Amino acid sequence: MGTADVEAVWRIESARIVAALTRLTGDFGLAEDAAQEAVAEALVAWPLAAPDNPAGWLMATARRRAIDAIRRRTALQDRYALLAAGPAADDEIDPDGIDDDVLALMFVSCHPVLSREARVALTLRVVGGLSSEEIARAFLVSVPTVQARITRGKKTIAAAGVPFELPAADERRERLGGVLSVIYVIFTEGSTATSGDRLLRPDVAYEAIRLARTLAALQPDEPEVHGLLALCELTAARFPARTAPDGSPVLLEDQDRRQWDLSAIRRGLAALARASTGGLGPYGLQAAIAAAHASAPSVEATDWDRIVVLYEALGRVAPSPVVELNRAVAVSMASGPEQALAIVDELVAADRLPGSHLVPTVRGELLTRLGRRPEARAELELAARLCTNQRERSVLLRKAAALD
Numbered sequence: 001m002g003t004a005d006v007e008a009v010w011r012i013e014s015a016r017i018v019a020a021l022t023r024l025t026g027d028f029g030l031a032e033d034a035a036q037e038a039v040a041e042a043l044v045a046w047p048l049a050a051p052d053n054p055a056g057w058l059m060a061t062a063r064r065r066a067i068d069a070i071r072r073r074t075a076l077q078d079r080y081a082l083l084a085a086g087p088a089a090d091d092e093i094d095p096d097g098i099d100d101d102v103l104a105l106m107f108v109s110c111h112p113v114l115s116r117e118a119r120v121a122l123t124l125r126v127v128g129g130l131s132s133e134e135i136a137r138a139f140l141v142s143v144p145t146v147q148a149r150i151t152r153g154k155k156t157i158a159a160a161g162v163p164f165e166l167p168a169a170d171e172r173r174e175r176l177g178g179v180l181s182v183i184y185v186i187f188t189e190g191s192t193a194t195s196g197d198r199l200l201r202p203d204v205a206y207e208a209i210r211l212a213r214t215l216a217a218l219q220p221d222e223p224e225v226h227g228l229l230a231l232c233e234l235t236a237a238r239f240p241a242r243t244a245p246d247g248s249p250v251l252l253e254d255q256d257r258r259q260w261d262l263s264a265i266r267r268g269l270a271a272l273a274r275a276s277t278g279g280l281g282p283y284g285l286q287a288a289i290a291a292a293h294a295s296a297p298s299v300e301a302t303d304w305d306r307i308v309v310l311y312e313a314l315g316r317v318a319p320s321p322v323v324e325l326n327r328a329v330a331v332s333m334a335s336g337p338e339q340a341l342a343i344v345d346e347l348v349a350a351d352r353l354p355g356s357h358l359v360p361t362v363r364g365e366l367l368t369r370l371g372r373r374p375e376a377r378a379e380l381e382l383a384a385r386l387c388t389n390q391r392e393r394s395v396l397l398r399k400a401a402a403l404d
Helices: 004-026 027-045 054-071 076-082 099-109 116-127 132-139 141-160 169-191 204-216 223-236 263-275 284-293 302-318 320-337 337-350 358-369 371-385 390-402
Strands: none
Touching: 004 027, 004 099, 004 116, 027 054, 027 116, 027 141, 099 116, 099 169, 099 204, 116 132, 116 141, 116 169, 116 204, 116 320, 132 141, 132 169, 132 204, 141 284, 169 204, 169 223, 204 223, 223 263, 223 284, 263 284, 284 302, 320 337, 320 358, 337 358, 358 371, 358 390, 371 390
16 A cells, blocks of 8 residues: 555544544544554555555554553543553444544534634644645645644644533534534635635635535534535536636636536535525525526526525625625626626725725626726726736736727
8 A cells, every 4th residue: 555545544534533532532632643643654554564454553553652642641641541441443433433523523623712724724634634735735825834723723722621522502503603614715715716826726625525525414404514515516516617728717608517517516406405494594595596507508598686686685694795796796697787886886985895806806897898998997907916816817917908
């Protein structure tokens, strides 16, 4: 077994192993460190002799590393005795016995005492199984920055005395929004990178989908979990058509819809149906908007009136300037650019999205459709200056140049 095999097993089993170790040791940081040491040993040992039970090997090795660490902490001999007397390693990764552990791990990684950056880094590391290098590449930050976030996060959890346990049902419902928001942030970065020279980061987006599927399996009665999963699946379905072979963006009206992933659309619609049983929340409403796009044969045949209504509902349950901006785009398609421009101008007057390239982008498009070319060009050029993604910026500059 080579490096790729070790990485594959780790990606699948990491959450279970870290969760089981955390339950046994009561120390989130120790569990994660011991699991990482086990992976390092596997990279050396497995090419020489592949284990019959790779997951069990990792768990047993991580358990030994945890015991060694606890031995060195003389003040924790009672905890060592508890760990040493625990059940066999293979039992610790029984998929039928640790679902609650994995769920608890997700809630610990997304605990509100942590900053958003730390929550994202910890979730990708301990639940997703990504390395510091992979997380750094995904979010275009340095490896030391990622490692510092993870280290600070573990220290914060320890200092705050965050227990490794499932929150009570009412508290879990309150904190579920935080878990969902972390997965949403990860997916959003993958579906439209905030900076860099790539529009999409599919590996990041698909990791978020994997996390959403895990959460949906562990929390099957929470409609918004299925709503987020539906949103991710339906959005990712368009990935194959969103970029040209050279990586340049392809606008929605120019996409070959035959390239859209029909399997992902079916999965998304099925998840949306489950979300609808309890009334749609913010993620479910966004998924319904994505479903309206996915079911339309073209931009012109899209049910824009329905999308406007959905954005109005979304604006009531989760108001934000971005929702208003997206509603303006839908209004422009349903009723014309003049009505939409009035919505955008209100956002500009209130300075609701300062420093964002999104407002001048939409305003430039609307002014172009109204024939106000010099104003449109100025807005698109401003949007290009504010945009930090090189691929998006190139599209904005091309549109501005076409208005000369």
